[in-house]
Amino acid sequence: MEFYETTPRHDLTYSDVFLVPRHSEVGSRLSVSLAPRDGTGATIPIVSANMNSVTGPRLAATLARRGGLGVLPQDLTATDLDAAIRWVKDQPVPFDTPLLFRPEQTVTDALRQIPAIQGHGIVISEDGATLLGHLSSARLATALPDARLGDLLHGSVTWIDADDAPDGRAAFDLMVSADLEFAPVLRDGAIVGTLSRTSALRDTLYAPALDSDGRLRVAAAVGINGEVAERAAALVRAGVDVLVLDTAHGHQDGMLRAIRAVKGLGLDVPIVAGNVVTTAGVRDLVAAGADIVKVGVGPGAMCTTRMMTAVGRPQFSAVLETAGAARELGAHVWADGGVRYPRDVALALAAGAASVMIGSWFAGTIEAPGALETDASGRLYKESWGMASTKAVHDRFDRLDPYELARKTLFAEGISSSKIYLDPLRPSVEDLLDMITSGVRSSFTYAGASTVAEFQRNALVGIQSAAGYEEGKALPISW
DSSP: OEESSOOOSSOOOGGGEEEOOOOOOOOOGGGOOOOOOSSSOOSSSEEEOOOTTTOOHHHHHHHHHTTOEEEEOTTSOHHHHHHHHHHHHTSOSSSBOOOEEOTTSBHHHHHTTSOSOTTOEEEEOSSSSSOOEEEEHHHHHTSOTTOBGGGGOOSOOOOEEGGGOSSHHHHHHHHHHTTOSEEEEEETTEEEEEEEHHHHHHHTTOOOOBOTTSOBOOEEEEOSSSSHHHHHHHHHHHTOSEEEEEOSOOSSHHHHHHHHHHHTTOOOSOEEEEEEOSHHHHHHHHHHTOSEEEEOSSOSTTOOHHHHHOOOOOHHHHHHHHHHHHHHTTOEEEEESOOOSHHHHHHHHHTTOSEEEEOHHHHTSTTSSSOOEEOTTSOEEEEEOOTTSHHHHHHHTTTSOHHHHHHHHHTOOSOSOEEEEOBTTBOSHHHHHHHHHHHHHHHHHHHTOSSHHHHHHHOEEEEOOHHHHHHTSOOSSOO
16 A cells, blocks of 8 residues: 555554545456455454344354455353354355244234344244245235234245255346245255345355354454463353454553463464554564454543543554555454444455454344344434443443442443434345445445455555535535
8 A cells, every 4th residue: 555645744543544546457347356364264354343233143154155354242151152053153145134933922023133124034933944934025014913923924935945055146046046035944844044136146246254163253252361371261162253352452561461371372363463553563462372453442432531531543554554564464453343344344454454343333233142222213223332331331340230330330431322224225234345345345446456455565555634524515405
């Protein structure tokens, strides 16, 4: 990357910079590879943040199916984290994970999990394997809230045999010929997944992130206090593919001890550690054994660190400087936080990040943890919160005695409750991935790059005023 006819005199955010087009021989954005090549096995440079309101097993599986990596949060109990990892590993690769409901459950139960939007649906089963029928989400919109799902099943049961859909193109053509928008997929009479026309199409455009056994990849976070090595070893036994050692201030002795302890186990999985914003932080964490360093202090939408403590650094400059240091050491960085648009993801990659970590942007999706809620105006949302907030502290330390819990809560910071509204045009994390990767692929073509490495070499970055940034936004109203 190089700056276009300028030298920055101060640290820069993503909003402060832009990409300048240059000569390109890349004919199509579909010929671009977004694989980060950071040792994680991901095929797109997108990682979901280890926040309780962002990454659960369902989002992690969906993200891996499209080539990204979900990081399960460390606040889950050891038992729940083990179960979440194993659940992800059990999910289908070529088909979507079915949303299963029993016939006695109601329309309200279903609409807490899936919005009444075209192209989605649920599967009705008594035992999770035997198909009783399925309902499109559009059908749920026309039913009474207290109607039993089983009572809405009428007519013959339609489904797709897994052997008739060996790949995405075959599945898409089959659904078109059968006039199906959504259908369960069966193998030997048992439910193995679901398909929509859109998911079949996506199967032709994305390459899943798979482990050596052909299962979906998943990462998990570990704090730096307590029995770090034991927890890390247990996660690897459960099948985790990437370990993320995580704390707000990563450049500290506690983090270095944790990295050394985990590295010493020889677990043969990539170790991610952070967060830091300086070259010194990168050098120390990599020297301790980190393969990837997580970069970012304070740019997240749920984070109040900079306003509370004045600590942090504008994210574009932080990524640019730390990525250069990591590259010299044979390591990588993940840009953690601060992205609001696909342009920001492209800029993080241009600055040298191997992957970009996304939090609140994913929190308001169907796959994110938590049930769908409805506000007074009828808009759907999910609740989100910061990982240093009062709510997160209570969730993390709820087994402490009241005095110790009160002491920790006294110094909590961050937003404890925020409504992240579902975008009716992009309700799924996959819809957001389509938008993000489409934009980033186009960025590559403008830079004349067909790989992440080429993009990082070719990217030409300019510095702009606030007015320049505003000029780039689409007009939200008519002339």
